[in-house]
Amino acid sequence: MIxxxxxxxEDGYDLQWGTNVIGHFFFTHLLLPALIAGKETSPDGHTRIVTTSSMAAYMSVIHWDSxxxxxxxxxxxxxxxxxxxxxxxxxSSIMNRQISYLQDSLLSDTQIRAFSRLLAILSTSGITGNLKTELNRHxxxxxxxxxxxxxxxxxNGALTQLWAGTMPETIEYNGQFLIPWARVGRCREEGYDPALGEKLWDYLMEEIKDK
Incomplete structure (x- = not known):
């Protein structure tokens, strides 16, 4: 943060964009086959992905040339x-698109349906720096x-993630924006824009294609 x-x-990205966006996207992309396989031993038969956002998400749009x-x-x-x-x-549309993308590659229709039942998009802070951590060091x-x-x-920062990742009721919160502590909230409207999600998906897939 800042x-x-x-x-x-090392690849020339703004450090915050490279760490919080490119890195997260690529890491999740690499993990998807293992996550999908893991649903076979999951107690509820599902795999959950919890992405940590922030209340800072309310404070800006995407600046494509930055x-x-x-x-x-x-x-x-x-x-x-x-x-x-x-x-x-x-x-949420970015991760939902990742699941759809795999449908034409390594997954059966049954696996796709089982996996896509839960995708929790998670905000863990009320405001930027809401937790006493080294995130504020700059x-x-x-x-x-x-x-x-x-x-x-x-x-406290683990409460909402643990709720999203383990509790039975959060199966119903696929694609939701969660807020402290363990509640469903709502992000700014751009967070639900399918056209923006599509554009970012295409950009991110292009950025990781040779990695």
């Missing part, structure tokens, strides 16, 4: 760069001191 502006990934370094990226605040990465993490010391007065213990 690292120094000069930090980029993913790599350049004039457009430099014009945006570090907060905005963080927020757009968290909006991407709230887009904030000015005064800002950290003030925020520490109102932050929740880091252990």
């Amino acid at each position: 690292p120094p502006r000069n930090l980029l990934t 993913f790599r370094d350049g004039p457009a990226r430099k014009k945006l605040s570090l907060d905005t760069l963080y927020a757009q990465s968290k909006l991407r993490n709230s887009l 904030l000015p010391s005064i800002a950290r001191a003030i925020m520490n007065l109102v932050l929740y213990p880091a252990s």
